[in-house]
Amino acid sequence: MRYLPLTDSDRGDMLATIGVSDIDDLFVDVPAEARLSGPIEGLPTHASEMAVEKHMRRLSKKNLAAADAAFFCGAGAYRHHVPATVDHIIQRGEFLTAYTPYQPEIAQGTLQMLFEFQSQVAKLYGCAVANASMYDGSTACWEAVAMAGRVTKKKRVVLSGALHPHYAEVVKTMAKFTEDEIAGGLPSMQGSPDDAGLIERIDENTSCVVVQYPDILGRISDLTEIADAAHKKGALLIVVNTEPVALGAIKAPGEMGADIVVGEGQSIGVGLQFGGPYLGLFAVRDPKHVRQMPGRLCGETVDAEGKRGFVLTLSTREQHIRREKATSNICTNSGLCALAFSVHMTLLGEKGLRTLAAENHRLACLAADKLDAIPGVRVLNDAFFNEFTVVLERDARELVRDLAEDDILAGVSLGRLFPHEEALSGGLLVAVTETASEEDIDALCSAISENMA
Amino acid sequence: MNAPNKSGWKPGTPTDATSAMNGPDTVTGNRALMLEEPLIFEIGDSETTGVDFAFASRLDLAGVEQPKQPTAASEHRSRLGGLDRAEKIELPGLSEPETVRHYTRLSRQNYAIDLGLFPLGSCTMKHNPRLNEKVARLPGFADVHPLQPVSTVRGALEVINELAFWLIELTGMHGVAMSPKAGAHGELCGILCIRAALEARGDAREVVLVPESAHGTNPATAAFAGYRVEDIPANADGRVDLEALKARLGPDVAAVMITNPNTCGLFEPDMKAISDAVHEAGGFVYCDGANFNAIVGKVRPGDLGVDAMHINLHKTFSTPHGGGGPGSGPVVLSEALSPFAPLPYTARTDDGTVHLVEEEDAESFAQEHYGTTMQSFGRMTAFHGQMGMFTRALTYILSHGADGLKQVAEDAVLNANYVLRSCEDVLHAPFAKSGPCMHEALFGDKGFGGELTTLDLAKGMIDEGFHPMTMYFPLVVHGAMLIEPTETESKASLDQFIAALRHVSSRAMDGDEGLKSAPYYAPRRRLDETQAARKPVLAWEEPEAPSGTPTQSERGGR
Numbered sequence A: 001m002r003y004l005p006l007t008d009s010d011r012g013d014m015l016a017t018i019g020v021s022d023i024d025d026l027f028v029d030v031p032a033e034a035r036l037s038g039p040i041e042g043l044p045t046h047a048s049e050m051a052v053e054k055h056m057r058r059l060s061k062k063n064l065a066a067a068d069a070a071f072f073c074g075a076g077a078y079r080h081h082v083p084a085t086v087d088h089i090i091q092r093g094e095f096l097t098a099y100t101p102y103q104p105e106i107a108q109g110t111l112q113m114l115f116e117f118q119s120q121v122a123k124l125y126g127c128a129v130a131n132a133s134m135y136d137g138s139t140a141c142w143e144a145v146a147m148a149g150r151v152t153k154k155k156r157v158v159l160s161g162a163l164h165p166h167y168a169e170v171v172k173t174m175a176k177f178t179e180d181e182i183a184g185g186l187p188s189m190q191g192s193p194d195d196a197g198l199i200e201r202i203d204e205n206t207s208c209v210v211v212q213y214p215d216i217l218g219r220i221s222d223l224t225e226i227a228d229a230a231h232k233k234g235a236l237l238i239v240v241n242t243e244p245v246a247l248g249a250i251k252a253p254g255e256m257g258a259d260i261v262v263g264e265g266q267s268i269g270v271g272l273q274f275g276g277p278y279l280g281l282f283a284v285r286d287p288k289h290v291r292q293m294p295g296r297l298c299g300e301t302v303d304a305e306g307k308r309g310f311v312l313t314l315s316t317r318e319q320h321i322r323r324e325k326a327t328s329n330i331c332t333n334s335g336l337c338a339l340a341f342s343v344h345m346t347l348l349g350e351k352g353l354r355t356l357a358a359e360n361h362r363l364a365c366l367a368a369d370k371l372d373a374i375p376g377v378r379v380l381n382d383a384f385f386n387e388f389t390v391v392l393e394r395d396a397r398e399l400v401r402d403l404a405e406d407d408i409l410a411g412v413s414l415g416r417l418f419p420h421e422e423a424l425s426g427g428l429l430v431a432v433t434e435t436a437s438e439e440d441i442d443a444l445c446s447a448i449s450e451n452m453a
Numbered sequence B: 001m002n003a004p005n006k007s008g009w010k011p012g013t014p015t016d017a018t019s020a021m022n023g024p025d026t027v028t029g030n031r032a033l034m035l036e037e038p039l040i041f042e043i044g045d046s047e048t049t050g051v052d053f054a055f056a057s058r059l060d061l062a063g064v065e066q067p068k069q070p071t072a073a074s075e076h077r078s079r080l081g082g083l084d085r086a087e088k089i090e091l092p093g094l095s096e097p098e099t100v101r102h103y104t105r106l107s108r109q110n111y112a113i114d115l116g117l118f119p120l121g122s123c124t125m126k127h128n129p130r131l132n133e134k135v136a137r138l139p140g141f142a143d144v145h146p147l148q149p150v151s152t153v154r155g156a157l158e159v160i161n162e163l164a165f166w167l168i169e170l171t172g173m174h175g176v177a178m179s180p181k182a183g184a185h186g187e188l189c190g191i192l193c194i195r196a197a198l199e200a201r202g203d204a205r206e207v208v209l210v211p212e213s214a215h216g217t218n219p220a221t222a223a224f225a226g227y228r229v230e231d232i233p234a235n236a237d238g239r240v241d242l243e244a245l246k247a248r249l250g251p252d253v254a255a256v257m258i259t260n261p262n263t264c265g266l267f268e269p270d271m272k273a274i275s276d277a278v279h280e281a282g283g284f285v286y287c288d289g290a291n292f293n294a295i296v297g298k299v300r301p302g303d304l305g306v307d308a309m310h311i312n313l314h315k316t317f318s319t320p321h322g323g324g325g326p327g328s329g330p331v332v333l334s335e336a337l338s339p340f341a342p343l344p345y346t347a348r349t350d351d352g353t354v355h356l357v358e359e360e361d362a363e364s365f366a367q368e369h370y371g372t373t374m375q376s377f378g379r380m381t382a383f384h385g386q387m388g389m390f391t392r393a394l395t396y397i398l399s400h401g402a403d404g405l406k407q408v409a410e411d412a413v414l415n416a417n418y419v420l421r422s423c424e425d426v427l428h429a430p431f432a433k434s435g436p437c438m439h440e441a442l443f444g445d446k447g448f449g450g451e452l453t454t455l456d457l458a459k460g461m462i463d464e465g466f467h468p469m470t471m472y473f474p475l476v477v478h479g480a481m482l483i484e485p486t487e488t489e490s491k492a493s494l495d496q497f498i499a500a501l502r503h504v505s506s507r508a509m510d511g512d513e514g515l516k517s518a519p520y521y522a523p524r525r526r527l528d529e530t531q532a533a534r535k536p537v538l539a540w541e542e543p544e545a546p547s548g549t550p551t552q553s554e555r556g557g558r
């Protein structure tokens, strides 16, 4: 048992020091009838590193890795090239095997990194302050809704129909227990989001409006009017972003008046990993809202010799101090994913991020034009970044399944996202990042045109 | 022997504190291997990037396929809808060597399990096997999209099912919700299952009982789910007072949240009786499973009447804490609660198979297997949970097997008792007389001399080269110090820790004021937390240019 350093003679010596003769003497508080006498029956016993690796490798082979396919899936999780440096740094034991930085004198590495991360996120989102991360975009979205309720003392939540359905589901689930009233819907199958319709739904009792940008269909529009309308009624505008690379090309939500900006940070530094762990980003435009934020915050200070240093701060918002009055119950967050994001963002810098974004957009435009030229296929979006919706004259979900047989992962069908919604069943979300080659795009187009019938 | 080291010094020999670090000041502020590092905002700029883009390069290597001449963007009109980001973002970039150096330097200012014993009570800082890391990075796990067609992710589903099977077997429970993202998220999952189950029987209850010793996430979770939180009284032995609890139970109590082993590091011997009483009063039992490491493979919570328990895969099952996460908090559920589990979920049916159930088939699955309409309380997160943690945890579980996991619990408990009995004569151990502890040893600050506090002792431990224990938790012991060595420490490592703890404890007992200024040898001296909270600086801001003409040296260089 390679992870256990004690030898039998150590164990004997230690039991003697403790003053008992048998290990079970240390388990006396467990009633005898609840104590198992031997290893649980019917389960395998310990195995060598080689044997375990073999087993896990066999399971991994049953999945089609994105790298082995022509790959166009998005809908809240995006495949980008992650520089080798990122994975090297997050595997340094001093980062990987540290805990939440409760003892700042010996955790400056994590703390300074978090301060840099918070600053990067704030700048990317056009906000004043970002926290040290949430679990993922969907839980960050719910936390933002909960925070808006605390700030406005109102309970009516207006969700855009073009919010990621999983995010909307999380909000609806949580709201059942907090008695928030949720007004949602389905995305309108139009070239541009129905901003006017959304604005109409805002009233005096609205705590917040939640809009995704780019939205679930990949559409983008200026959010300034929604922000103004929300503010007039005393509501907050929450903007959800699931593709941070987009913000290297399009306006920041904070610039357009968003009060809380949340999102998924996975695109930068964190791989696909079948959906987790990911990285929840959370920021506020106005520093006055900081004390209502959920999660950990890292701040600058000085040590006893006057040297700059960093600590976790404003923790009177948090569960370990405030208990049932905390702004959130979150404890463990996504620290290592925040590190991956920060390293990748540092490698990119503004120049790299903008170049990356431009290339994503260029390839997406190319793919959109080629797809639009196929009979029976129409691009829905007026505007988009690296993901757009095509409307097919056949069930898109079936098509995706068919194409997967030939190692083409054509995208995410709206039927997968919104099961049982007939009107959306022809919709296919196609995401095109820098990892897709022009050859992949051609392969996708010919496969789709061959399979339209 | 004519070795150069005639005094026989070797690592572990005490150093003369006055001789250390007493050299001259340095112009860089560095001290040899103690390297200071500026912020990326101070060393990077918007024009630097450490990434080369394929499309921007002119690869011309023999045998390497030439990238197609990229189609110029101008051939395709931009579709950004006029929303181009015109303003500077001000994100600094560094070249690759600078980036590696920046983060490597930062990393060296961290304490970590890889460096030494990390006895944070309740956090289970055990060794993180590197095989887990290797397996999680196999392309079939790391490079798979959560919404790929199911036919292309069979292996991923098998991992979830296999881990679910183990968790169910190890806990003796009925089902498991795999999607919660960490312990606190799992708590919420369990409490929401309970609330959904109560509502399904038209039983609106308002109160959740939580011991004062509970972790902060417990009351925060119950409150978040809309419950009023009330205390469960404890007895003098640090356990739940069964009679007082029974007296409080009634038709308004939805659930009790109990940590077992509890946060004092003690097993709740009355657990079964507590569960029976709660069930009799129509409530449910939530068990905080953060301390499962003490009993894994030895005791099954299902045998103690537990209805829901989260398991922190980042504690018991060795997935790395990563400086604050990510974690993973699957929740095992009793038969009564399983139907209410969030989507997606896994459940074992009578034929022994474990199913993964999502929105689409939730209704048909419920009809077929529970003979009811779908009762899931809904979705807690996008996608399917922390897959990257599942692969690691399963790898760990398979490595240990049933016999190894039992040994894990036994060694964890042995190590903690060894620390307890080796230090109880120099530190106040409030519950030591009531018998052995489980996987962590609890001490208090009783008897400290002068104005010295638990914080001072902890900072003294930093100078001795250890991460301090958990401080001031649980709240029920004054100046609490909760020490969890875990099973992955050798006896030699424990002996050194014990020697250090005994020494620093005697200093605290003797009122050694020098501890007030500890740590002396860490990358930073004590940090001013009051200033940090009073005038929060939470993001980098470009310092205002000082007035006046810059000097020559200010203008040159970066």
Ligand SMILES: Cc1ncc(COP(=O)(O)O)c(C=O)c1O
Binding pocket: A330, A331, A332, B122, B123, B182, B183, B184, B185, B215, B217, B218, B259, B263, B288, B290, B291, B312, B327, B328, B329
């Ligand atoms: C007793 C206890 N309960 C709950 C939690 C919360 O778990 P997590 O940090 O994974 O959310 C912790 C971890 O810190 C804990 O120690």
